[in-house]
Amino acid sequence: MSSISETLEANVREIVIDRPKVRNAFDEATYHALAEALERAQNDPQTRVVFLRGAGEHFCAGQDLSEMAAPKQEGGVIGFERLLDALVALDVPVVTAVRGSAVGLGTTMLLHTDVNLIGDDAKFRCPFVPLGVVPEAGSSALLVARLGYAKTAEFLFTGRVMSPEEAVAAGLGVAVLPADQVVAHAREVARRIAEGPPNSLRLTKRLLRDGERDAIAAARAREVEAFRVQLGSPENLEAIRAFFDKRKPRFD
Structure with missing residues (x-):
């Protein structure tokens, strides 16, 4: 059974991250499946908009930690990077509905989507530092551009939860809505x-996004190098x- 489901209706390609038992966390197969769905959207003239959401009550809990617990593997980076390549290259507008957990990639992918509607139960968190890794998806640059350096540093160093209201104020979303309506x-x-x-x-999306693509590529290259170390x-x-x-972890 695929971890991604798709429908196309009225020129909207609805893509669902479909792993509700793990709050739609990503394993290697899911990275590739979502990348393939976005690549189809890019190349399909019938797709005018992508609508991305998570199955059930959560958007995405980020990396499936049971996979990360395995010894270091190159494949884990390759699948993730393929997904980011597809997301950054996508010229089709992406609308998201964000409920519940938006952890790690569940937050950072919203820096690359376009119209993010936020449920009032959403919880945004980027626990890269607490997990002994580093920011990803160009977020080390994009979060600073949106939040400013000081707020980004505090958010990433602590790994704390960001509220829906704070996320909208920071430019991660356009509105907070009741969770059952979002x-x-x-x-x-x-x-x-x-x-x-x-x-x-x-063309409008390309104009809006092209100015930051070089900065994203440079940030991602730095992040990947640091991520491979950690x-x-x-x-x-x-x-x-x-x-x-x-x-509590013990870092001696």
Whole structure:
């Protein structure tokens, strides 16, 4: 069974991250499956808008830590980077509905999507440092551009939860809505956008995004280099063991 489901209706490609038992966390297969779905959207003239959401009550809990607990593997970076390549290259507008957990990639991918509607139950968190790794998806540059240096440093160093209201104020979303209404509202926004002229939509998104693509590429290159150092390191493995043991990690 695929971890990603898709439908295409009225020029809206609805893509669902479908691993609700793990709050839609990503394993290697899911990285590739979502990348493939976004690549299809990019190359399909019938797709004018992508509507992205998570199955059930959560958007995305980021990396599946049970995979990260394994010894360092190149494949874990390759699948993730393929997904980011597809997301950054996508000229189709992306509307999201964000409920519940938005952890790690569940937060940082919103820096690359376009119209993010936020449920009032959403919790944003980037626990890269607490997990003994580093920021990803160009977030080391994009979060600073949106939040400023001081707020970004505090958010990333502590790994704390960001509220829906704070996320909207920071430019990660456009509005906070009741959790039980956000999916329907976001789907309607996607349909409304899809009624527009397709070439104008794609060109406008390209104009909005092209100015930051060089900065994103440079930030991602730095992040990948640092991530390779930390993935599977003693700090990373201790943080993951502590997570599963439900204890405070010990970094000697």
